[in-house]
Amino acid sequence: MRRSLAAAVPLCLLGAWGPAAAASSDAGPSAVVDVSCPVGTQSSTYQPGLTYTSRPTSFTASGTLAPCVSLSHPQIVGASFTAEGAGTASCTAADFSDVSVYEWNTGQTSTVEGSLTVNLKPNGQTVLLRVGEVTEGLFEGATVVQTKILPALSLLDCASAEGLRYDSGLLSLTIAL
Numbered sequence: 001m002r003r004s005l006a007a008a009v010p011l012c013l014l015g016a017w018g019p020a021a022a023a024s025s026d027a028g029p030s031a032v033v034d035v036s037c038p039v040g041t042q043s044s045t046y047q048p049g050l051t052y053t054s055r056p057t058s059f060t061a062s063g064t065l066a067p068c069v070s071l072s073h074p075q076i077v078g079a080s081f082t083a084e085g086a087g088t089a090s091c092t093a094a095d096f097s098d099v100s101v102y103e104w105n106t107g108q109t110s111t112v113e114g115s116l117t118v119n120l121k122p123n124g125q126t127v128l129l130r131v132g133e134v135t136e137g138l139f140e141g142a143t144v145v146q147t148k149i150l151p152a153l154s155l156l157d158c159a160s161a162e163g164l165r166y167d168s169g170l171l172s173l174t175i176a177l
Contacts, residue, residue, distance in 0.1 A: 040065035049163025
């Protein structure tokens with residue numbers, strides 16, 4: 001990946017307010033948030049289900065993003081995406097490697113390879129942070145940051161032998177060149 005997580009998180013925060021110029025010490029002064037999609041949804045499935053014990057887990061996800069704004073491609077107004085990955089996960093924390101494919105409303109695609117971390121917050125919300133690099137297609141070489149906020153997870157599902165197998169929530173996405 002070209003940029004570190006520390007450099008990407010501020011870009012994510014800027015993306016919540018639309019495209020904006022953003023510089024970081026790792027990315028240099030030319031890093032610009034080119035695409036901002038402040039609203040989207042994602043549904044994910046975990047195999048095996050998430051419990052309170054960390055274990056090897058795989059996931060698949062799909063979702064939509066709209067509205068989107070792009071400085072370099074003003075015709076982009078939305079996207080759909082799929083993702084899959086594997087790693088170690090529980091209901092309270094996770095660390096996945098994943099590949100996502102975004103299909104923009106223009107028909108162009110962006111393939112992103114990266115990592116996904118999950119953190120349980122004190123108020124019961126779960127925050128998923130996906131950081132990656134576009135390895136193929138539109139925006140190749142750019143850094144992608146996607147943040148997903150889940151309402152409180154089902155504690156009963158997490159405590160069951162089968163575990164939590166499905167979740168869905170709101171997300172945002174930024175792409176920095």
